Amino acid sequence: MKPEVTGEKYNRIAEWWRQQHEASGYGVEQLRRAVTWVTNRKRALDVGCGSSGRFINELQEHGFQVDGIDISEEMIRHARELHPESEFAVADISQWKTETEYDLVCAWDSTFHLPLDLHEAALKNMCNALAPGGVVMFTCGGSHEPSKISGTFQGEDFEYSTLGIPEYFRLLHQFGCVVRHVEFDQGPTEPHVYMIAQRTE
Template identity: 40%
Template sequence: MDPNILGKKYDNIAQWWHTQHHGSHYGIAQLERALGFRADGGKALDVGCGAGGRFIRILENKNYSVQGLDVSAEMIKIARQNHPQQPFIHTDINEWESSEAFDFIVAWDSLFHLPFHMHTPVLKKLCGKLNPQGVLIYSFGDDYGEHTDQWHNDTFYYSSIGIQENCQTLLTMGLSIMHLELDQFPENHVYVIAQRRD
């Protein structure tokens, strides 16, 4: 799916998303597990940050400065209202470039919207943006390939390179896999925590 089209789809549900997830506990235990692999503080990147909320607040409480990225202009607008002290960028992770490196990167329920052929390049990009001892947590589907699904009376695109290729890419990029879990079994939702050990 063209990221611009995906952004507009999320524009249409941005306020609903904010209401549903601003105070939710979804993904919190997983995020806190990842944060436990390094000392508090530093620079964090939230890829597919949505409207901000629970993840940003936890990172702030752990003394991180947080940069958020999202393809939805409406999500970014709400995130800026929620967290005026943090920078949020309306951009496509496929095209995003930065000279900054980060101590903690989270991409929760966002990379599974990538065009299939962009999974490995984007994952390598994120791995390359980690400082030494930096931690990456992200989620993906365990089914290899592409599909579409209906949600909020609209069609959304999903894809994944599967567990094996995700792990191989992380290892190739010099990261150690600290935790991998099918955390919503029997749904095919996987999250992984990896750390740059050099």
């Protein structure tokens, strides 16, 4: 599914997402773990930030100035309402380029919607946006081979895909990052993984 189509689906559930997730702690412990690797806590980017502003709240508490991008205009409209002090863009992470250097880039449950052929570009853009020593944290499907699935959520059909853990490791190395943490954070029966890596160059 093209990212723009995914964005249209999230447009339709952006308000619901905001109400459901504004106070949600889902992924926050994992975000805090990523923050522990960051020595220079100046600027962070939330990729696929959604409408609830919850990761932005957490990162601001750690002293970051936080920017957000999302492919859904409605998600960004809500995020702007909650965080007028932040800079936002409606953009697909696989196409997005920036001159800004970030000390932390997080993509919680967003890049897993990309079609298989766009994951590499998205990961490259996130790694390229890191300052030296900067940290990237993202979630992905925990298979060992590339795979894709689809599912219905809030009445919308969504697609998900993953390159598989070995390929993310290879790409992170290629893009100048070392892996710091990998975890099946929902246990052995749910193939949901989050990865933390750090730019070394």
